[in-house]
Amino acid sequence: MTLDIRTMMVMVSALSVLFSALLTLAGLHGGNTRGVQHWATGSLCMGLGLGFSYTHLGLDSTWVLSFGATLMAAGIGLQFNGIQAFKTGHCNRYIPWLLVVVVFIQSIWFVVLHPDIHARVIANSLAFSIGNAACARALFIRIDQPLRTAYWFTGASFTVVAAMFLARAVIVFLAPPDTYSLYAQTPINPASFFIGSMAQMCLTFGLVLMLNYRLATDLQKLASTDMLTGALNRRSLEQEAVRLSARCNRTGDTLAVLMIDVDHFKSINDRYGHPVGDEVLRRLAAVAQKTIRSDDYFARYGGEEFCILLPSTLEKDAWILADRLRQTYAAMVIEYDGVALSSTISIGVSDSTHTGVEFASLIAAADQAMYRAKLEGRNRVVMHSDQVELSVDVVLL
Numbered sequence: 001m002t003l004d005i006r007t008m009m010v011m012v013s014a015l016s017v018l019f020s021a022l023l024t025l026a027g028l029h030g031g032n033t034r035g036v037q038h039w040a041t042g043s044l045c046m047g048l049g050l051g052f053s054y055t056h057l058g059l060d061s062t063w064v065l066s067f068g069a070t071l072m073a074a075g076i077g078l079q080f081n082g083i084q085a086f087k088t089g090h091c092n093r094y095i096p097w098l099l100v101v102v103v104f105i106q107s108i109w110f111v112v113l114h115p116d117i118h119a120r121v122i123a124n125s126l127a128f129s130i131g132n133a134a135c136a137r138a139l140f141i142r143i144d145q146p147l148r149t150a151y152w153f154t155g156a157s158f159t160v161v162a163a164m165f166l167a168r169a170v171i172v173f174l175a176p177p178d179t180y181s182l183y184a185q186t187p188i189n190p191a192s193f194f195i196g197s198m199a200q201m202c203l204t205f206g207l208v209l210m211l212n213y214r215l216a217t218d219l220q221k222l223a224s225t226d227m228l229t230g231a232l233n234r235r236s237l238e239q240e241a242v243r244l245s246a247r248c249n250r251t252g253d254t255l256a257v258l259m260i261d262v263d264h265f266k267s268i269n270d271r272y273g274h275p276v277g278d279e280v281l282r283r284l285a286a287v288a289q290k291t292i293r294s295d296d297y298f299a300r301y302g303g304e305e306f307c308i309l310l311p312s313t314l315e316k317d318a319w320i321l322a323d324r325l326r327q328t329y330a331a332m333v334i335e336y337d338g339v340a341l342s343s344t345i346s347i348g349v350s351d352s353t354h355t356g357v358e359f360a361s362l363i364a365a366a367d368q369a370m371y372r373a374k375l376e377g378r379n380r381v382v383m384h385s386d387q388v389e390l391s392v393d394v395v396l397l
């Protein structure tokens, strides 16, 4: 099979411009996702860079080649920045400039000042290889679990491009002097453009996949958490509870539930206003999140009521945790919008050894205990079993 190098160049250039349009369109639906615009601009730079190298535009070809290579360097640098911005929200703006300056200087040096096509191809291929390897590395490190597959796929595509440029540098370095030119029908030219275009296609697909995974994860988070406090919402709590109850049924493990309610919350709202009330809920959520273990589930059950699911826990141990939370919260001074206040919570505790593992029974029992805590004067923790024993005592009397 003979692949015509000029046709390949036009194809890769046109593909890169198309990918740029695709990434721009994908980015339009990406909400606040950072980085996509960098990828789109990077892809455009690479397409134009290759296009320049091919068309020459009737200009002096030495300058056009240098400009084309520099544009391609800018494209790789922008893709690197895009990955950083996508992963961390910010990027180092100097990286694309550094790559641009290096490639521009070596292009001018080997094209205009000391013409040496071998040296130019080797130097630029090495710079492009390092740029793509840096993109691959940025994707392979510190991977967020839900996006793992997309990061690996895109990282692998960048690795292929990096390896292709490295192989190009090595093959040209080993070739006899004066046997290489851009349009020579040596195997390395069409092969590198062919592999480059395939990898470019894969990595654009990978970038769109990353964006897609990120949007799906964000949507999932939005659907399962409470916007105000960041706690799970009631729907996800119920889903987790069904799963945990089934596991407890199977393994005989225990499950405890805490029902938490802010005392006199209506007065806080009435006296200081709803924004302060909201801050009280946020602070309670923050302190509760810090108090529980990583395999416990904290959720906003409704209004100013929160619920904690504690797997493998008995009522007595749940009471200890609940009382620690109550004390920490009561000792806190909540400052917001020029207001400083403290508040208290009442907590009801139940566990599956007294009520069974059905979530509805556990919740009902914890709710009863919580109302009992309110009746007994608030700012306290009451266990459902205490209440049961109390009612039995009353009946016996």
Ligand SMILES: Nc1nc2c(ncn2[C@@H]2O[C@H](COP(=O)(O)OP(=O)(O)OP(=O)(O)O)[C@@H](O)[C@H]2O)c(=O)[nH]1
Pocket: 228, 261, 262, 263, 264, 265, 266, 267, 269, 273, 274, 275, 276, 277, 278, 281, 302, 303, 304, 374, 378
């Ligand atoms: N600021 C704010 N208030 C809320 C929110 N959700 C519910 N509320 C308010 O929470 C208050 C709950 O009041 P009540 O159910 O009477 O309870 P309480 O005043 O805490 O009284 P006790 O529970 O008996 O101590 C109501 O005024 C609701 O409007 C919210 O997201 N933000």
